Amino acid sequence: MFVFAPLIELYFLIQVGSVIGALPTILLSVLTAVVGGYLVRMQGVTVLMRVRAMLDRGETPALELLDGAVLLICGFALMLPGFITDAVGFALLMPPVRHALIRRYVDLVPVQPEVIVREERSTRRTIEGEWRRDD
Numbered sequence: 001m002f003v004f005a006p007l008i009e010l011y012f013l014i015q016v017g018s019v020i021g022a023l024p025t026i027l028l029s030v031l032t033a034v035v036g037g038y039l040v041r042m043q044g045v046t047v048l049m050r051v052r053a054m055l056d057r058g059e060t061p062a063l064e065l066l067d068g069a070v071l072l073i074c075g076f077a078l079m080l081p082g083f084i085t086d087a088v089g090f091a092l093l094m095p096p097v098r099h100a101l102i103r104r105y106v107d108l109v110p111v112q113p114e115v116i117v118r119e120e121r122s123t124r125r126t127i128e129g130e131w132r133r134d135d
Contacts, residue, residue, distance in 0.1 A: 009082030016083065032086045036078030039093050044071050066102045074098075 017025040078089035
């Protein structure tokens with residue numbers, strides 16, 4: 001994947017560059033990174049506000065944290081140069097696509113039961129006294 005994905009991206013960059021020119025291709029790549037970064041930031045703030053609201057209500061924001069993780073991947077994809085990663089990034093920016101991906105992940109990964117950690121009382125007793133070492 002790390003070998004073929006950059007080669008495919010490079011192929012598409014060359015193809016688009018041969019049609020619209022090198023400078024417009026570079027500007028288009030930079031523009032998608034800037035616009036994508038702005039949109040990821042806006043949606044990230046929205047997710048952060050939902051997480052804080054759920055924490056204030058005493059709820060566990062598990063799905064919202066997954067939403068934030070997918071947005072992080074989305075932002076990374078949009079910062080990479082290339083049209084395929086930009087298409088994936090912009091697709092993940094759409095909440096229905098992102099939430100469908102999260103639902104699919106939750107359905108596939110088994111949920112572990114919550115582990116309750118209990119504080120055990122120490123059975124140690126402290127005995128105070130004085131001592132001296134005789135050598």
